[in-house]
Amino acid sequence: DQQVKQNSPSLSVQEGRISILNCDYTNSMFDYFLWYKKYPAEGPTFLISISSIKDKNEDGRFTVFLNKSAKHLSLHIVPSQPGDSAVYFCAASDGGLTGGGNKLTFGTGTQLKVEL
Amino acid sequence: DSGVTQTPKHLITATGQRVTLRCSPRSGDLSVYWYQQSLDQGLQFLIQYYNGEERAKGNILERFSAQQFPDLHSELNLSSLELGDSALYFCASSVGSSGSTSETQYFGPGTRLLVL
Numbered sequence A: 001d002q003q004v005k006q007n008s009p010s011l012s013v014q015e016g017r018i019s020i021l022n023c024d025y026t027n028s029m030f031d032y033f034l035w036y037k038k039y040p041a042e043g044p045t046f047l048i049s050i051s052s053i054k055d056k057n058e059d060g061r062f063t064v065f066l067n068k069s070a071k072h073l074s075l076h077i078v079p080s081q082p083g084d085s086a087v088y089f090c091a092a093s094d095g096g097l098t099g100g101g102n103k104l105t106f107g108t109g110t111q112l113k114v115e116l
Numbered sequence B: 001d002s003g004v005t006q007t008p009k010h011l012i013t014a015t016g017q018r019v020t021l022r023c024s025p026r027s028g029d030l031s032v033y034w035y036q037q038s039l040d041q042g043l044q045f046l047i048q049y050y051n052g053e054e055r056a057k058g059n060i061l062e063r064f065s066a067q068q069f070p071d072l073h074s075e076l077n078l079s080s081l082e083l084g085d086s087a088l089y090f091c092a093s094s095v096g097s098s099g100s101t102s103e104t105q106y107f108g109p110g111t112r113l114l115v116l
Helices: none
Strands: A010-014 A019-025 A032-038 A045-051 A056-059 A062-067 A072-077 A086-093 A110-115 B005-007 B010-013 B019-024 B031-037 B043-050 B053-057 B064-068 B074-078 B087-094 B111-115
Touching: A010 A019, A019 A032, A019 A086, A019 A110, A032 A062, A045 A056, A045 A062, A045 A072, A072 A086, B005 B087, B010 B019, B019 B087, B019 B111, B031 B074, B043 B064, B043 B074, B074 B087
Parallel strands: A010 A110, B010 B111
Antiparallel strands: A019 A072, A032 A045, A032 A086, A056 A062, A062 A072, A086 A110, B005 B019, B019 B074, B031 B043, B031 B087, B043 B053, B064 B074, B087 B111
């Protein structure tokens, strides 16, 4: 049962334009959502997070939007840079409310390629 | 650099063998998590420790075990290894709390295990 879904395995955008990565979830107990960036042969790097009590969080070029009614979140990167090319994972946590500790449930990732 | 360290970076071993992966969390973090990333699956939660005690278990095989020591470093032991255990194993840490709370996890660089 895939509780966190990233339906686009890949996305290609031009440098300077906006990159929008999407994530859907099914578990209504999730209350915290995170985006990680991952390069090959490296560990995931934390980018930005959002609590379920908010609908938007911004950090520099990165903005995460949360639509709880639609169980959907998105990561916007503006402007996109070639160094942003990586796999982006969406993750969610229910804070242990369902007895699973603070584990993160991950999506399958979206490969972003920013072209010159 | 996330502040989470993992050793070794690479490990090649044979079926039936036993290996130990080591993780040192960020300074001050009390929670340690282990995740597995295999080729055909995303990041899967294995187990969480908080301040030396097991907090939550995911789909961790009985052949696998872990512990967290008084100095808060953690070890993941994999025994009777099979070809299908070949994967990237990531350790993550977070501040940690005795209660239910969602937290950002910071990941180490991973250990790449190859079972031949």
